[in-house]
Amino acid sequence: MKTEIEILQGIRRYITTSASMNNNELDDNMLIFNLGLLDSMGLLFLIDFIKEEYNLEVMDSELVEENFESVKNIASFVYKKLQNEINS
Amino acid sequence: MNTIKSPFSRNILKINDLESLCNMIVGNIQDSVLRILHRRGGVVGISGGIDSSVTLALTIRALGNKNVLGVIMPDADSSPESELFAQKLADKFNIKTILENVTPALEGFNCYQRRDEAISRVIPEFNPNTDKAKIVIQQNMNEDIPPVFSVVVITSDGKEMSRMLPAKEYLQIVAATNFKQRSRMSMLYYHAERLHYAVIGTANKHEVDQGFFVKYGDGGVDIMPIGKLYKTQIYQLAEYLDIPQEIINRTPTTDTYSAKQTQVEFFFQMPYELLDLVDYGWENDYEPTEVALILGKKEREIRNMYKNLERKAKTTDYLRMHPVFFE
Numbered sequence: 048m049k050t051e052i053e054i055l056q057g058i059r060r061y062i063t064t065s066a067s068m069n070n071n072e073l074d075d076n077m078l079i080f081n082l083g084l085l086d087s088m089g090l091l092f093l094i095d096f097i098k099e100e101y102n103l104e105v106m107d108s109e110l111v112e113e114n115f116e117s118v119k120n121i122a123s124f125v126y127k128k129l130q131n132e133i134n135s
Numbered sequence: 136m137n138t139i140k141s142p143f144s145r146n147i148l149k150i151n152d153l154e155s156l157c158n159m160i161v162g163n164i165q166d167s168v169l170r171i172l173h174r175r176g177g178v179v180g181i182s183g184g185i186d187s188s189v190t191l192a193l194t195i196r197a198l199g200n201k202n203v204l205g206v207i208m209p210d211a212d213s214s215p216e217s218e219l220f221a222q223k224l225a226d227k228f229n230i231k232t233i234l235e236n237v238t239p240a241l242e243g244f245n246c247y248q249r250r251d252e253a254i255s256r257v258i259p260e261f262n263p264n265t266d267k268a269k270i271v272i273q274q275n276m277n278e279d280i281p282p283v284f285s286v287v288v289i290t291s292d293g294k295e296m297s298r299m300l301p302a303k304e305y306l307q308i309v310a311a312t313n314f315k316q317r318s319r320m321s322m323l324y325y326h327a328e329r330l331h332y333a334v335i336g337t338a339n340k341h342e343v344d345q346g347f348f349v350k351y352g353d354g355g356v357d358i359m360p361i362g363k364l365y366k367t368q369i370y371q372l373a374e375y376l377d378i379p380q381e382i383i384n385r386t387p388t389t390d391t392y393s394a395k396q397t398q399v400e401f402f403f404q405m406p407y408e409l410l411d412l413v414d415y416g417w418e419n420d421y422e423p424t425e426v427a428l429i430l431g432k433k434e435r436e437i438r439n440m441y442k443n444l445e446r447k448a449k450t451t452d453y454l455r456m457h458p459v460f461f462e
Contacts, residue, residue: 078279080279080280080281080446081279081442083446083449085281086281086446086449086450087281087282087283087446087450088302088450089281090280090281090283091283091300091301091302091305092302094283094301094302095301095302095303098301106299107273107283107285107299110278110280110283111278111280112278112279112280115280116279116280
C-alpha cells in the first residue's frame, strides 16, 4: 500500500495539472474549491481519478469539507479509506 | 457619490410600480426588435410555464398579437400539460401557434438512446421502455464543496433507485439531453427566418446568471426580455399581465427528463422565494449576518449559499461567452 506522503504527492500532481498550476503555487492546506482551483466538474474528475488511481469508490455521503477541502484532507481521506479496505 | 443601501428585508424585491416596469420592457422589445434587429415580429417558444408565458404577453404588448408567433415544441418526455397550457395561453392572447413535435428530430440525433445508454451504465436495471429517469443535484448546503449529480430511476411499480453520476456518464446525459434545447432553437429560427421575425428568449435572471440554459440551445436567441428579472418578480408580472392561474400555480419543471423533475431539485437547490433574496443579498454585498437574521437562517448557511451562487456564476462563464476571435 502507498504511504500517506506518496498519496499526497499523487493528489498534488493531479490538482496542479488539472488547475494548470506550478507545483510551488499549491499549498497542501489551500482550500481548493473555496479558492476556485477546481469546480464541480473538477470534483467529478477528481472522484474519477481516485477511483482509477487507488481503486476507491467515493460515496456521496463522503463529499464533505473534512475529506475534500484541501490536498492534505484528500490525501488523508484516501489513505484512511485504503487502510479500511485492507483491514476489512 | 455614496448611495445609501436600504436595510435588507423580505420585500426588497417587490415591484411597486408594475405598469412602469411593463412599459419599460415593452419599449425595450420594440426598440431591439424593430430598430436594432430590423425584424417585423417575434417568435416565442411557449411551454406552458411561467417564464415563456410572461415573455409572450410582454412581446404581444410590444409588437401586437398579429406579429407574434407561439411555437409549441413538445417531445416524447414532455408532460401533456405543457402543450395544453401553452395552447390555452395562446388562445387567451389570440395569437397564432404552431405545434412542432421535436421527437423525430431527437430520434434522428439518437438523443434518447445516447442518454439512456449512459443511465444504464450507472443503473443496469434501468429499462427505458418502462422506467422513468431524471437527474438531481446533490449538495449539503452546510458544506463548502461543489454539488454532484445523481441519476434517479423510477420503475413502473414505483420503486426508486438513485446513484451518484460519474463524470463520463453525467456529461453524456447532459450532452444528449441538450439536443432537445438545440433542436427547439433550430425550429424557432426556422419560423423566425421564414417570417422575418426575431427569436424572443424566455430565460430569467437566475437562468442567465447561474448558467441554467443550453449554449446555442435556449440560450440561442435574439433578445431576452425577462433576463434581468428575479423569479418572484416574474410571478408579480404574471398576475399583472393576467396570465392564466393554472400556469401561475404550476411548479416550474425542466420538462426535459421522463420523470418529473423540478427546477429546484435539478439545479437551483432552494425555493425561488429564498433564492431571489439570497441572490439579491449576494449581488448587492449585504452581510450574510444581516441576510441570515431576516431569513431565519444560520450565517454559515447564507455564506455557503453566497459561495454556491458565486461558484455557479463562475463555472458557467463559458456558456455566456461569445466565440473567441483572435487579433
